[in-house]
Amino acid sequence: MSSESVPVATLDEVSHRYGSVEALSHLSLALAPAQVTALLGPNGAGKTTVVRLLTGLTRPTEGRATLFGMNPQRPEPRRRLGVMLQVGRVPETLTVREHVQLFSSYYPAPLPLARVLGLAGLEALSERRYGALSGGERQRVQFALAIVGDPALLFLDEPTVAMDVESRRRFWSGIRELADAGRSILLTTHQLEEADAIASRVVVLARGRILADDTPAGIKQRARGRKLRCHTRLSCAELHGLPGVQQVIEQTGGAVSIHSLDSDRTVRALLERDASVSQLEIHSAGLEEAFLALTGAGEEQAHVA
Amino acid sequence: MSRERALASDFLPLSAPATCSASLWRMCWMEGKCEFLKLLRTPHYALPILALPVMFYLLFGVSFGARGPTGSGGSEYLLAGYAVFGVVTAALFAFGAGVALERAQGWLLLKRTTPMPVGVYLGMKVLSCMLFGALIVVLLATCAVVLGGVRLPISAWLSLLGIITVGSVPFCLFGLLIALVVPPAGAPGIVNLINLPLAFAGGLWMPVSALPRLFQSMAPALPQYHLAQLALGAIGVPPAASVAVHGAMLALTSVVLGGAVVVAWRRADARDG
Numbered sequence: 001m002s003s004e005s006v007p008v009a010t011l012d013e014v015s016h017r018y019g020s021v022e023a024l025s026h027l028s029l030a031l032a033p034a035q036v037t038a039l040l041g042p043n044g045a046g047k048t049t050v051v052r053l054l055t056g057l058t059r060p061t062e063g064r065a066t067l068f069g070m071n072p073q074r075p076e077p078r079r080r081l082g083v084m085l086q087v088g089r090v091p092e093t094l095t096v097r098e099h100v101q102l103f104s105s106y107y108p109a110p111l112p113l114a115r116v117l118g119l120a121g122l123e124a125l126s127e128r129r130y131g132a133l134s135g136g137e138r139q140r141v142q143f144a145l146a147i148v149g150d151p152a153l154l155f156l157d158e159p160t161v162a163m164d165v166e167s168r169r170r171f172w173s174g175i176r177e178l179a180d181a182g183r184s185i186l187l188t189t190h191q192l193e194e195a196d197a198i199a200s201r202v203v204v205l206a207r208g209r210i211l212a213d214d215t216p217a218g219i220k221q222r223a224r225g226r227k228l229r230c231h232t233r234l235s236c237a238e239l240h241g242l243p244g245v246q247q248v249i250e251q252t253g254g255a256v257s258i259h260s261l262d263s264d265r266t267v268r269a270l271l272e273r274d275a276s277v278s279q280l281e282i283h284s285a286g287l288e289e290a291f292l293a294l295t296g297a298g299e300e301q302a303h304v305a
Numbered sequence: 306m307s308r309e310r311a312l313a314s315d316f317l318p319l320s321a322p323a324t325c326s327a328s329l330w331r332m333c334w335m336e337g338k339c340e341f342l343k344l345l346r347t348p349h350y351a352l353p354i355l356a357l358p359v360m361f362y363l364l365f366g367v368s369f370g371a372r373g374p375t376g377s378g379g380s381e382y383l384l385a386g387y388a389v390f391g392v393v394t395a396a397l398f399a400f401g402a403g404v405a406l407e408r409a410q411g412w413l414l415l416k417r418t419t420p421m422p423v424g425v426y427l428g429m430k431v432l433s434c435m436l437f438g439a440l441i442v443v444l445l446a447t448c449a450v451v452l453g454g455v456r457l458p459i460s461a462w463l464s465l466l467g468i469i470t471v472g473s474v475p476f477c478l479f480g481l482l483i484a485l486v487v488p489p490a491g492a493p494g495i496v497n498l499i500n501l502p503l504a505f506a507g508g509l510w511m512p513v514s515a516l517p518r519l520f521q522s523m524a525p526a527l528p529q530y531h532l533a534q535l536a537l538g539a540i541g542v543p544p545a546a547s548v549a550v551h552g553a554m555l556a557l558t559s560v561v562l563g564g565a566v567v568v569a570w571r572r573a574d575a576r577d578g
Binding site: 076094 | 342
């Protein structure tokens with residue numbers, strides 16, 4: 001096996017519970033080197049739990065997590081790990097420079113201060129106290145703390161939540177620079193736009209399970225067009241042959257769900273072949289809506305034709 | 306292409322193994338420095354902790370003096386008592402309220418994703434409590450000598466300084482335990498609620514023999530009492546039992562609290578993590 005294909009971090013059949021609440025259920029995920037992966041899902045999907053397990057902050061209730069092939073709870077694999085969490089508050093009386101220098105002392109081979117400030121877009125703010133920064137600037141400081149150790153793998157949990165458009169744009173360009181230099185990055189987000197802008201792989205998570213694992217183009221492909229629901233005599237294979245049809249999902253109770261890129265032609269053809277079609281519904285499947293559908297359709301995924 | 310290469314060359318090659326760890330000394334130095342800077346830049350936190358024991362000492366130790374509630378030697382007795390009170394307050398607040406807050410806000414969690422051992426973070430907090438203890442001893446000693454007419458050999462001052470700084474450890478652990486079991490918003494209030502009665506019952510404000518009988522029976526169970534007895538011993542007032550007994554009680558308390566902290570830490574991780 002070449003070193004290229006050895007994953008930098010894995011979850012293997014991981015289930016995790018907080019008390020009686022199941023956050024992750026039999027989830028397996030492997031992060032490849034030099035890849036930007038977006039973990040996409042609504043609040044409560046389990047995104048933060050994935051990050052906590054992979055960073056060793058929590059041990060999985062069942063299954064196994066690895067980081068560079070080691071137990072993430074050991075200190076060794078953390079030497080090449082950078083993490084940005086959703087932190088409520090960072091000590092406010094220290095300056096940007098002091099914060100970066102403090103974190104740089106934790107790592108065996110940190111990046112030079114100027115390089116970190118440059119990547120995070122903080123050159124002009126280095127002497128400013130953290131408490132005097134705007135929300136977006138604060139997140140850039142937390143990004144700087146994540147990259148100061150020159151990590152081979154970066155975890156970014158909702159990194160752009162408080163950022164304005166300009167901050168976000170600069171942030172994405174920093175991420176691209178790191179990705180160009182061969183870094184693996186996992187970021188969680190609930191925005192398709194963000195995943196599309198920087199990730200080469202999108203993993204959609206809902207209720208602790210993976211619903212889709214594809215390229216951004218593939219995810220958008222699923223998101224285009226419309227969704228038809230009806231009862232019909234036609235078989236799945238026949239439905240697949242109709243114009244515009246991308247995907248056919250058999251649902252319980254005899255209904256089918258059809259994903260079509262051209263619903264007008266699909267409906268005409270459908271009615272031509274089967275005049276007995278009943279309970280026909282047509283839903284739009286715009287990007288956001290399709291994403292909601294993806295994350296709300298856990299059971300249906302099992303029956304993809 | 307050339308741009309990518311130029312960028313990549315700034316980074317460590319990905320194949321380079323991070324087998325060595327960063328210097329522990331440098332970590333401690335930076336962590337300690339930042340901790341000190343934080344305290345220096347939040348005088349509204351540090352000043353009351355330093356001023357409270359000094360104010361109490363001036364009111365009750367110096368102004369009453371030998372005529373005070375303790376009879377003769379009030380200036381000496383309360384010097385030891387308020388030095389202990391000061392360092393205990395500093396430790397309980399730094400850990401019970403300070404660490405509780407940094408934990409609740411996720412700051413400690415972020416630090417735990419770095420290769421820095423969590424012991425460095427906690428150790429530097431303990432060190433800053435010791436610094437507070439030392440400052441309090443210096444301030445109280447100045448008051449005692451200049452205003453209270455207390456005269457002690459240098460060796461007594463130094464052993465008081467040593468006892469107060471090292472003696473902060475069980476109270477740091479106690480504060481950490483509070484931080485782990487009490488919701489962070491309530492921590493400062495809980496710390497006060499615990500600190501003041503135990504200071505009274507431990508004989509920090511007046512001799513245990515002058516306390517109501519209920520408190521007299523409680524005192525030997527309190528680390529405050531044992532640290533105060535050691536501090537008294539240091540400045541030439543005979544302690545209730547031998548130095549070894551009081552020292553052993555403090556060590557035992559530290560071990561028990563340390564064990565409780567480990568258990569509470571794991572439970573808190575399972576609950577919040």
